[in-house]
Amino acid sequence: MPKNTxxxxxxxxxxxxxxxxxxxxxxxxxxxxxxxxxxxxLVAHVAVGTIIGFILDKTFGTKPWLxxxxxxxxxxxxxxxxFKSAKNMQK
Amino acid sequence: MATNxxxxxxxxxxxxxxxxxxxxxxxxxxxxxxxxxxxxxxLVFNLGTKKNSLIPSKIQLLAELSYTFVSKMISDTAGSKAxxxxxxxxxxxxxxxxxxMFGMIPYTFTVTSHIIVTFMLAAFIFIGVxxxxxxxxxxxxxxxxxxxxxxxxxxxxxxxxxxxxxxxRPISLSVRLFANMMAxxxxxxxxxxxxxxxxxxxxxxxxxxxxxxxxxxxxxxFLQAYVFAILTCIYLNDAxxxxx
Numbered sequence: 217m218p219k220n221t222x223x224x225x226x227x228x229x230x231x232x233x234x235x236x237x238x239x240x241x242x243x244x245x246x247x248x249x250x251x252x253x254x255x256x257x258l259v260a261h262v263a264v265g266t267i268i269g270f271i272l273d274k275t276f277g278t279k280p281w282l283x284x285x286x287x288x289x290x291x292x293x294x295x296x297x298x299f300k301s302a303k304n305m306q307k
Numbered sequence: 308m309a310t311n312x313x314x315x316x317x318x319x320x321x322x323x324x325x326x327x328x329x330x331x332x333x334x335x336x337x338x339x340x341x342x343x344x345x346x347x348x349x350l351v352f353n354l355g356t357k358k359n360s361l362i363p364s365k366i367q368l369l370a371e372l373s374y375t376f377v378s379k380m381i382s383d384t385a386g387s388k389a390x391x392x393x394x395x396x397x398x399x400x401x402x403x404x405x406x407x408m409f410g411m412i413p414y415t416f417t418v419t420s421h422i423i424v425t426f427m428l429a430a431f432i433f434i435g436v437x438x439x440x441x442x443x444x445x446x447x448x449x450x451x452x453x454x455x456x457x458x459x460x461x462x463x464x465x466x467x468x469x470x471x472x473x474x475x476r477p478i479s480l481s482v483r484l485f486a487n488m489m490a491x492x493x494x495x496x497x498x499x500x501x502x503x504x505x506x507x508x509x510x511x512x513x514x515x516x517x518x519x520x521x522x523x524x525x526x527x528x529f530l531q532a533y534v535f536a537i538l539t540c541i542y543l544n545d546a547x548x549x550x551x
Binding site for chain 2: 248249252253256257259260261263264265268286289290292293296297
């Protein structure tokens with residue numbers, strides 16, 4: 217039956233396309249873009265942590281302490297974020 | 308000709324000084340290039356969609372390609388729920404792309420090399436995404452800051468870290484675009500200055516460098532617009548489909 221063979225062939229072609237698409241999805245869309253993203257995010261986390269510490273210090277009048285604590289929290293947040301991105305890339 | 312490599316980023320007034328109270332809202336060269344890129348976008352898409360021929364002309368091809376590109380990007384990263392926001396992300400992408408590309412023409416001004424411009428765009432996205440998140444999930448949107456499966460002891464620290472990473476979004480988004488554009492343009496200008504100062508004997512090396520850098524800068528101009536748009540999609544995805 218010619219109709220049947222066409223259907224099976226269509227099915228095979230569709231599966232192939234699906235596999236190809238899945239494979240493409242796994243590829244990082246743009247590695248250079250990811251590199252830019254990670255590097256700036258690491259810096260931005262530290263900056264935001266420091267800014268929050270500075271503002272809290274000003275409002276509570278605990279001059280050097282909160283800025284120090286939040287600086288390190290910012291560093292931790294930045295590193296955790298890079299870890300998360302790296303994990304997502306390996307998926 | 309100015310030899311100062313930072314001279315190209317200077318904002319100056321064109322035409323008369325206009326003041327709204329204390330705020331200076333005069334027309335500057337930055338506003339001029341924003342207007343030029345907006346008009347260019349409108350022109351490309353008006354001409355590109357005027358005649359819907361089956362065999363597209365070059366300009367129609369450009370319009371259709373960019374439409375498919377952004378549409379695919381949104382459906383890949385943010386899913387079908389993000390379709391209503393297509394027009395916003397599309398205009399954002401085209402605006403950043405055209406501003407970056409216009410900056411590559413000699414003697415033009417790169418609007419995106421000023422942090423206030425990129426930060427305004429990023430802050431707009433950040434506030435918009437936060438509003439969308441609260442509208443879709445109500446107060447439950449705050450669950451974004453509390454990841455599941457974290458021991459109670461660590462929870463306060465994790466919440467602070469999550470809040471910091473949420474607040475760092477507009478900063479990383481704006482600094483990335485601004486820093487890339489400014490660094491690239493400064494470097495090109497510096498190498499251009501080397502060509503002049505080394506003269507006809509030694510100037511060939513920096514000249515070849517300049518040519519290579521121009522290619523790289525065009526890549527960066529496109530890539531940064533792409534990254535800007537794709538990160539907007541990712542943030543939108545977080546707001547629309549709450550995972551935690």
